[in-house]
Amino acid sequence: MSFIEVNEVSKTFRVSKRSAGIPGMLANLVVPKYEKKRAVNNISFSIEQGEMVGFIGPNGAGKSTTIKMLSGILYPDTGSVRVNGYIPYRQRKEYVGSIGVVFGQKSQLQWDLPVIDSFELLKAIYRVPDEVYQKNLKRFMDMLDMSGFINHPVRQLSLGQRMRADIVAALLHSPQIVFFDEPTIGVDVVGKETIRNFICELNAKDKVTMLFTTHDMQDIEKTCKRLIIIDKGSKVYDGLLSGIRDAYGTTRQVDVEFAQDCTVLPIEHVEIKELDFPSGRKKRFLFESREVQIDSLMNSLLADYAIRDLTVSEPEIEGLIRKIYNGEVAQ
Amino acid sequence: MISLYPYFAFAKKSFLGRSAYRFDHFMGILNTILRIFIFWEIYRALYGGRAEVDGVTITMVATNFILSLGLDSVFCVNDYYLPNRIQDGSIATEMLLPVNFHGRMLADNLGNALFQLLFHFVPAVAISVIFIGIAAPADPLMLILFFLSALFGYGVLWTISFVAQMLSFWLINVWSIMTIKNVFINVLSGSMIPLWFMPDWMSGIIRFTPFSSIYFTPVQIYLGQLSLSEILQGFLIQLFWIVFLFSAGMFLWKKGQKKLVVQGG
Numbered sequence: 001m002s003f004i005e006v007n008e009v010s011k012t013f014r015v016s017k018r019s020a021g022i023p024g025m026l027a028n029l030v031v032p033k034y035e036k037k038r039a040v041n042n043i044s045f046s047i048e049q050g051e052m053v054g055f056i057g058p059n060g061a062g063k064s065t066t067i068k069m070l071s072g073i074l075y076p077d078t079g080s081v082r083v084n085g086y087i088p089y090r091q092r093k094e095y096v097g098s099i100g101v102v103f104g105q106k107s108q109l110q111w112d113l114p115v116i117d118s119f120e121l122l123k124a125i126y127r128v129p130d131e132v133y134q135k136n137l138k139r140f141m142d143m144l145d146m147s148g149f150i151n152h153p154v155r156q157l158s159l160g161q162r163m164r165a166d167i168v169a170a171l172l173h174s175p176q177i178v179f180f181d182e183p184t185i186g187v188d189v190v191g192k193e194t195i196r197n198f199i200c201e202l203n204a205k206d207k208v209t210m211l212f213t214t215h216d217m218q219d220i221e222k223t224c225k226r227l228i229i230i231d232k233g234s235k236v237y238d239g240l241l242s243g244i245r246d247a248y249g250t251t252r253q254v255d256v257e258f259a260q261d262c263t264v265l266p267i268e269h270v271e272i273k274e275l276d277f278p279s280g281r282k283k284r285f286l287f288e289s290r291e292v293q294i295d296s297l298m299n300s301l302l303a304d305y306a307i308r309d310l311t312v313s314e315p316e317i318e319g320l321i322r323k324i325y326n327g328e329v330a331q
Numbered sequence: 332m333i334s335l336y337p338y339f340a341f342a343k344k345s346f347l348g349r350s351a352y353r354f355d356h357f358m359g360i361l362n363t364i365l366r367i368f369i370f371w372e373i374y375r376a377l378y379g380g381r382a383e384v385d386g387v388t389i390t391m392v393a394t395n396f397i398l399s400l401g402l403d404s405v406f407c408v409n410d411y412y413l414p415n416r417i418q419d420g421s422i423a424t425e426m427l428l429p430v431n432f433h434g435r436m437l438a439d440n441l442g443n444a445l446f447q448l449l450f451h452f453v454p455a456v457a458i459s460v461i462f463i464g465i466a467a468p469a470d471p472l473m474l475i476l477f478f479l480s481a482l483f484g485y486g487v488l489w490t491i492s493f494v495a496q497m498l499s500f501w502l503i504n505v506w507s508i509m510t511i512k513n514v515f516i517n518v519l520s521g522s523m524i525p526l527w528f529m530p531d532w533m534s535g536i537i538r539f540t541p542f543s544s545i546y547f548t549p550v551q552i553y554l555g556q557l558s559l560s561e562i563l564q565g566f567l568i569q570l571f572w573i574v575f576l577f578s579a580g581m582f583l584w585k586k587g588q589k590k591l592v593v594q595g596g
Contacts, residue, residue: 073422
């Protein structure tokens with residue numbers, strides 16, 4: 001039995017469907033039309049204690065819905081969820097005391113009150129012992145560099161500051177499990193880096209189990225070893241981050257800068273792109289590693305042309321993910 | 332075991348939060364006083380100098396308005412507590428707190444009500460009593476029973492709102508439902524038209540609704556119009572409505588959670 005166990009879970013929403021304009025409005029008033037949207041379709045996965053898992057997918061893939069079912073907010077239509085021995089949506093009140101959730105798009109903080117007041121309220125709600133609270137607060141504030149705005153009302157914080165405050169708010173009661181739903185959305189480069197480092201350290205030192213959704217692949221590359229990808233409600237990949245390259249990243253790319261303008265004769269199975277049009281000095285060669293041997297390509301290029309510079313690169317994870325989203329790779 | 336500690340924290344927060352908007356608060360007191368005076372003047376004009384109509388003295392009318400409109404200022408249940416949270420999607424973060432949602436809602440309202448009792452009810456009633464006058468409570472026991480009955484009255488009002496708010500799981504926008512509900516409360520609870528003036532057939536019907544037990548039962552107890560057995564009956568009716576409406580609300584809450592759609596991503 002794993003720590004987090006998601007078993008063939010589905011969730012369907014009813015979406016109001018209405019044609020545009022006044023006729024559509026009138027028709028909808030008399031006979032409302034709905035269509036069913038399957039947000040999550042038969043998803044299963046399991047996560048062990050202390051794991052940190054990236055959970056990604058295009059907009060509308062069902063990530064947030066899954067997170068909400070895992071955190072006890074939504075009931076699944078079918079299937080079952082079990083986390084740390086609890087059924088989240090049935091035992092919500094008991095369960096949520098042991099988890100922390102950060103919704104990047106929704107704040108848990110009291111809009112009008114200083115950040116510290118919200119923290120104090122959460123301390124009371126979760127009944128965090130004083131020494132634990134002080135220790136956590138001091139540690140998190142140092143790690144996230146928050147001393148500058150802890151007494152400011154939440155409504156006057158910048159987005160990056162608010163996000164950091166929200167992360168601390170979700171962690172004050174030392175939860176064993178944390179779900180991050182886009183914790184870096186709208187945060188600048190420096191802020192993102194701070195948040196990533198914080199998350200890594202929390203996982204490494206405190207053995208907190210984490211599920212992390214984001215649209216920024218760098219977040220995942222810098223934090224998670226394991227990756228779950230969902231698309232249109234279904235799971236399309238579950239495995240190591242490095243496994244993505246092995247599974248989908250068979251394209252190789254060679255960028256060549258020639259000593260002078262030249263035209264390259266077509267080569268079988270290799271796609272050639274001009275990088276420095278209209279001059280023909282820089283070209284990119286794209287090919288599948290199983291179809292073309294890289295050394296033979298190199299040899300023929302070096303033999304036939306004068307080459308000034310040459311770089312070989314593996315595809316970026318981000319590009320691969322994009323291909324998976326676009327359905328360009330076989331799943 | 333249910334710990335009350337988090338709920339005290341919620342109540343305290345809403346109590347303290349009320350002091351943030353001072354101007355609004357003073358205007359609120361003025362509003363209550365104006366309403367009492369306006370109704371008082373209307374009924375004084377209707378009485379046309381008579382001391383009594385149909386056995387109802389003008390002092391009883393004044394007492395009815397001061398007490399029921401005074402209580403009305405304390406009984407400020409936030410009808411949009413759940414609807415707002417469903418509408419803007421913050422219900423999601425709300426559900427992450429390890430507390431009963433209805434307990435949290437009640438705590439929030441009670442913190443508010445306590446603030447209103449101390450800083451709204453007391454000054455507004457004091458000023459009205461000085462300028463209009465009020466019947467003395469029938470005896471000290473009745474005054475105590477009045478407060479007890481008022482507490483139950485709050486329970487009835489709160490549970491009505493509780494049930495109505497639960498409908499927002501299905502309807503999302505419940506403004507019209509709330510407006511209709513409040514019209515019923517205003518007209519049938521005696522805070523606009525004292526129920527003594529209702530025709531017999533109508534007061535017969537009103538007795539079977541929860542509305543008359545919000546303000547009118549406490550007022551009748553205060554004036555000593557009810558015998559002890561009638562008071563007991565009044566309490567039982569109030570408790571019946573509280574239990575019935577609360578159970579209905581909890582039923583809807585359980586159903587609604589399964590229907591819940593978190594709006595906005």
